[in-house]
Amino acid sequence: MAIRFANRMEGIKASEIRELLKLTTRPEIISFAGGLPAPELFPVEEMKKVTLKVLEEGGQQALQYSTTEGFTPLREKIAARMAKLGIQAKADDILITNGSQQGLDFSGKIFLNPGDVVICESPSYLGAINAFKAYECEFVEVPTDDHGMIMEELEKILETTPQARMIYVIPDFQNPTGRTWPVDRRKRLVELAVKFDLPIVEDNPYGELRFEGEIPPSIKSFDIDGRVIFLGTYSKTFCPGLRIGWVCASEEILTKYILVKQGADLQSSTISQRELNEFLELYNLDEHVEKIKDTYRKRRDLMLQTMKEAFPPEFKYTYPEGGLFTWVTMPGHLNARDLMVKALEKNVAFVPGGSFFPNGGHENTCRINYSNMPEDKIMEGIKRLGEVFAEALQK
Numbered sequence: 001m002a003i004r005f006a007n008r009m010e011g012i013k014a015s016e017i018r019e020l021l022k023l024t025t026r027p028e029i030i031s032f033a034g035g036l037p038a039p040e041l042f043p044v045e046e047m048k049k050v051t052l053k054v055l056e057e058g059g060q061q062a063l064q065y066s067t068t069e070g071f072t073p074l075r076e077k078i079a080a081r082m083a084k085l086g087i088q089a090k091a092d093d094i095l096i097t098n099g100s101q102q103g104l105d106f107s108g109k110i111f112l113n114p115g116d117v118v119i120c121e122s123p124s125y126l127g128a129i130n131a132f133k134a135y136e137c138e139f140v141e142v143p144t145d146d147h148g149m150i151m152e153e154l155e156k157i158l159e160t161t162p163q164a165r166m167i168y169v170i171p172d173f174q175n176p177t178g179r180t181w182p183v184d185r186r187k188r189l190v191e192l193a194v195k196f197d198l199p200i201v202e203d204n205p206y207g208e209l210r211f212e213g214e215i216p217p218s219i220k221s222f223d224i225d226g227r228v229i230f231l232g233t234y235s236k237t238f239c240p241g242l243r244i245g246w247v248c249a250s251e252e253i254l255t256k257y258i259l260v261k262q263g264a265d266l267q268s269s270t271i272s273q274r275e276l277n278e279f280l281e282l283y284n285l286d287e288h289v290e291k292i293k294d295t296y297r298k299r300r301d302l303m304l305q306t307m308k309e310a311f312p313p314e315f316k317y318t319y320p321e322g323g324l325f326t327w328v329t330m331p332g333h334l335n336a337r338d339l340m341v342k343a344l345e346k347n348v349a350f351v352p353g354g355s356f357f358p359n360g361g362h363e364n365t366c367r368i369n370y371s372n373m374p375e376d377k378i379m380e381g382i383k384r385l386g387e388v389f390a391e392a393l394q395k
């Protein structure tokens with residue numbers, strides 16, 4: 001039988017990261033490949049208590065269907081927490097989603113027709129690229145520097161790209177580069193979006209994981225006419241397994257997200273939302289986030305220090321002030337996919353950077369995660385990578 005799939009499936013390929021992650025679950029592998037939080041920091045004991053309390057005090061409601069918008073006490077807490085990012089929101093501005101990944105998929109569904117263009121950073125988050133591709137869009141990548149998307153380049157692109165329908169950005173500790181945009185670029189992005197009348201999707205899973213300095217105001221905080229859609233998540237500040245994220249947007253736009261969520265899955269898990277809400281009532285999330293930051297800061301410092309000692313000087317890498325990743329740029333003639341194979345022979349994994357560029361190229365880059373591996377493995381893994389890189393240079 002010749003099974004006929006929809007046209008949109010042509011753009012949907014197996015994710016390289018997923019395929020790689022399958023390999024990297026072997027216990028002997030030192031993996032810098034995924035974007036996984038440190039599991040030893042998950043509050044397992046606290047969650048046992050929380051789960052019991054939720055079931056004892058309201059078990060029937062916790063196991064029942066609930067509203068599409070989400071559990072109101074949790075939406076209230078999310079709205080209040082957004083003040084940290086300079087956003088004045090109320091519960092009604094928030095829709096709970098199944099992770100921010102669902103918010104990305106919905107953004108594609110709501111804004112993109114086949115052939116429309118998404119304007120994104122070069123490179124950008126692979127999961128978003130794949131989510132948007134399902135809507136048969138094209139990508140125009142805006143050049144970036146150490147401070148994120150270059151606004152002059154964006155303006156030139158917008159002037160010549162009438163098919164642009166959406167601007168997608170990750171301004172805080174970007175996945176994959178770890179870079180953060182300064183305030184003036186955030187303001188300028190909003191001005192340009194107004195000038196060219198485009199919505200902005202601001203994806204911010206990592207902003208709160210800042211190891212040094214102040215959290216800058218989000219792009220949404222400069223929104224003057226309700227065109228910025230903010231996607232948030234508890235995956236990195238709490239636990240990704242709960243699958244709780246949110247969309248914060250103006251009423252006109254949020255209504256569309258609520259409608260597509262009804263069609264997609266009716267609602268996010270009632271019990272997950274109630275458990276998270278109970279955790280936030282019984283415990284202090286700020287203290288938990290401090291613990292995460294302390295651990296990741298140490299791991300970042302150790303990783304960058306070891307890279308300095310072990311990597312050939314021709315290899316450049318970013319200095320992330322927070323988040324989970326550093327981004328390595330190799331001499332132009334090297335191919336990170338080939339080096340990934342060599343690294344795997346030494347039981348070390350990373351993600352070749354080419355997959356983060358929707359239009360290809362840039363094969364001399366790679367993303368390295370520092371949140372997931374304990375200190376001894378970080379040192380050992382980076383030393384082994386240093387050997388692979390040094391050998392490659394000698395050929």
Ligand code: PMP
Nearest residue numbers: 035099100101125175233235245
């Ligand atoms: N956006 C970015 C930039 C991410 O890095 C991730 C997770 N790796 C997500 C969205 C999705 O996260 P989640 O669905 O767990 O909230």
